[in-house]
């Protein structure tokens with residue numbers, strides 16, 4: 522049974538829309554863990570569009586469950602990661618204008634940049650993963666870089682691109698050969714998770730946008746009922 526990491530970024534997106542402290546990403550993380558999530562994933566972006574530095578500090582000080590920090594391969598992020606020492610760090614490509622992490626890291630093309638970063642994070646006791654497309658050349662580069670984990674980008678599969686499930690299946694099988702732990706994530710929903718969760722090599726799935734979106738849709742009815750009840754009680 523693969524572990525489930527819940528990506529909490531979009532609770533912070535909603536909080537930041539009003540600039541206050543509600544909804545609280547830490548409270549949402551605790552709810553996710555109480556409901557059976559195995560860990561919490563958060564992405565501290567260079568532009569801080571959702572998670573902020575103080576979130577990471579609170580998460581690391583409060584949660585006992587594993588925290589997976591998604592981060593760009595920059596000196597700033599390495600300094601932050603080695604300061605807070607989350608359980609895991611997933612290195613992702615980051616482009617300022619993208620709406621989400623579009624495509625995997627070019628582990629092969631950025632080998633020289635990534636090598637010292639993987640070593641520094643690993644040396645700090647952080648379990649390093651590289652977020653890559655299901656491409657054998659990228660998997661081999663990740664292995665040569667000494668990363669113990671890869672997270673396979675399931676975004677193209679989630680968009681229904683033909684052949685992606687085969688690529689993911691073959692990539693997952695190659696992780697076993699290379700001795701890499703295999704994670705997967707991006708764009709996973711109730712409708713498409715089964716084929717990925719069924720891959721025997723997949724040890725962890727990281728899922729965010731769909732879960733937070735579903736929580737909003739399915740929680741709205743209860744929130745409206747409670748507000749109506751409070752309004753009625755005020756007039757009683």
Ligand code: PXP
Pocket residue numbers: 528530564591611613621622652672705706707708709727728729730731
């Ligand atoms: N894994 C990684 C490395 C990601 O960058 C993201 C998106 O932040 C996810 C998983 C989760 O993707 P989604 O929000 O589409 O479920």
